[in-house]
Amino acid sequence: QVQLVESGGGLAQAGGSxxxxxxxxxxxxxxxxxxxxxxxxxxxxxxxxxxxxxxxTNYADSVKGRFTISRDNAKNxxxxxxxxxxxxxxxxxxxxxxxxxxxxxxxxxxxxxxxQVTVSS
Numbered sequence: 001q002v003q004l005v006e007s008g009g010g011l012a013q014a015g016g017s018x019x020x021x022x023x024x025x026x027x028x029x030x031x032x033x034x035x036x037x038x039x040x041x042x043x044x045x046x047x048x049x050x051x052x053x054x055x056x057t058n059y060a061d062s063v064k065g066r067f068t069i070s071r072d073n074a075k076n077x078x079x080x081x082x083x084x085x086x087x088x089x090x091x092x093x094x095x096x097x098x099x100x101x102x103x104x105x106x107x108x109x110x111x112x113x114x115x116q117v118t119v120s121s
Contacts, residue, residue, distance in 0.1 A: 001027065002024060002025070002026035002028060002099045002101070002110045003024070003025050003026055004022050004024050004095045004097055004110050004111065004112035004113075005022065005025070005112065005113075006020060006021065006022045006093070006094075006095050006112040006113060006114065006115040007020070007021050007022075007115065008020040008021050008115065009093060009115030009116050009117045010116075010117070010118070011120065012082075012085050012117070012118070012119050012120070013085075013119070013120055014085060014086060014087055014119055014120065015085065016085050016119075017081070017082060017083045017084075018082045018085065019079060019080070019082065020036065020079065020080040020093055020095075020115060020117075021078075021079050022034070022036075022078045022079075022095030022112055023075065023076060023077045024097050024099065024110070025076065027102075028076060028099055028100075028101065029100045029101055029102045029103055029105070030053065030099075030100045031076060031097050031099050031100070032052070032053055032097075032098040032099075032100065032107050033051070033052055033053070033096075033097075033098050034050070034051055034071055034078040034096065034097045034098075035047065035048070035049060035050035035051065035069070035078070035095075035096045035097075036048040036049050036050075036078070036080045036093055036094070036096070037093070037096060038091035038092065038093050038094070038117075039091055039092050039094065040091040040092075045094065046060065048060055048063055048067065048069075048080065048093070049063065049067055049068075049080060050069070051069045051071050055070075055071070057069055062088075063082075063089075066082070066083050066085075067080060067081065067082050067083070068081040069081075078095060078097070080093070085117075086119060087119045087120065087121045088119075089119050090117060090118050090119050091117060092114040092115065092116055092117070093114065093115050093116075093117050094111055094112055094113075094114045095111065095112035096109065096110070096111055096112075097109075097110050
């Protein structure tokens with residue numbers, strides 16, 4: 001089994017910064033794409049940023065130029081550096097990882113428990 005544990009959420013002022021971390025543990029052969037998604041109350045879960053095992057990235061238009069996704073493959077960890085935060089960034093942020101448990105297996109999607117990010121105006 002695989003677990004994703006998120007940390008780094010909290011309260012920030014508009015214009016401030018937070019750094020989210022998500023560490024995967026368990027039976028892991030490799031991790032393909034990792035990403036961050038956000039969900040505000042009453043809204044759909046939306047992609048924030050994704051990063052491939054080779055470091056290629058994609059971002060939602062709303063966070064381009066403000067957020068940076070990165071990963072440390074040796075630690076099975078993905079990060080989201082959130083700069084110039086805006087009140088509309090307020091949401092629960094969920095970590096996602098496509099994990100291959102052994103070399104014969106397909107990748108399976110895993111989700112973290114979510115971490116709250118609140119940005120005050």
